[in-house]
Amino acid sequence: MKNINKEATRETLKVDCNAESGTITLEGISYPQDSADFFEPISDWLSCYLNEIDSAIVLKVKVSYLNSSSTKFLFELIDKMEAYFIKGGEASVSWYYVEDDEDIKEAGLEFKEDLELPFEMLSLKSV
């Protein structure tokens, strides 16, 4: 399957979906006009990976701003991984936040509290 590599723009995330390493990395800020258009290829990639490769998957989230619809799409990705984990698959999330960024920290914690899959909160020093 084909990996996804997208550079960040002013309103969209840097995306790296790598089937060899079993990782999805999302980085930056996200408020596209059409969130569905942006996130659906990532969601399709994840489904394809879980079906065909059927191996460990790690989602690394290093965002500094998500609008509400991007948050919803990100949740759908994590929810897909959660279903895979509950069926016995290996899946985990690493959520990075700058130490004084309460909004992103809080968003991560709110996701984490409803999930069973390993969800790691990683604080970064502010620059």
Add this chain to the structure above:
Amino acid sequence: MHHLDLYQFRQEIREHSIILSFEGTMSQGVLTALIDALREKVIANTTDLPNSMQYTIRKICAILVELAQNIQTHSLEQAFQGNTSSGLGIIVVREGKTSFTLTSGNNMLKTNADKLAAYCSQLNDLDEVGLKVLYKEALRKERANHSNDGGIGLIDMKRKSAQGFAYDIQAIDDKVVFFSLSVNLDKTV
């Protein structure tokens, strides 16, 4: 064209403490420019910039994005640029001594506006815990096919603002109304 008294217009802008306003098609390019302008203006209006202010600026920008994208998606008046349709509306940001007020307005069908008003009123009645529960429900709710509208933008704004929404409906004709929505953000939040 009618004569515009620019001095008078400027006086009104100053009297209302308007630091940013835009009327027209809320394209993504416009939104990005508005965020830049707002950030610059808030920083320029502030002599020293403690961390808490950075935090406030990010919150104002987040609310600006939600309001602008509501106009993009839900305004009854839409304009095409290439394949992308964006709604028309107005956004005004005012800065008082202790708080910012962001107000957006656009045309809507009366039936939709009534539903939106009821929803805003429902959100105003909820406390933090109730809002969090509703937010999580909205995150889990199935989206309509290929839709961006998670319905969570309003909950998100309400959670960021310590105060309730203020909204107003003005009839344009039998079916169409102008809906305006105000969100307040305390500077000390």
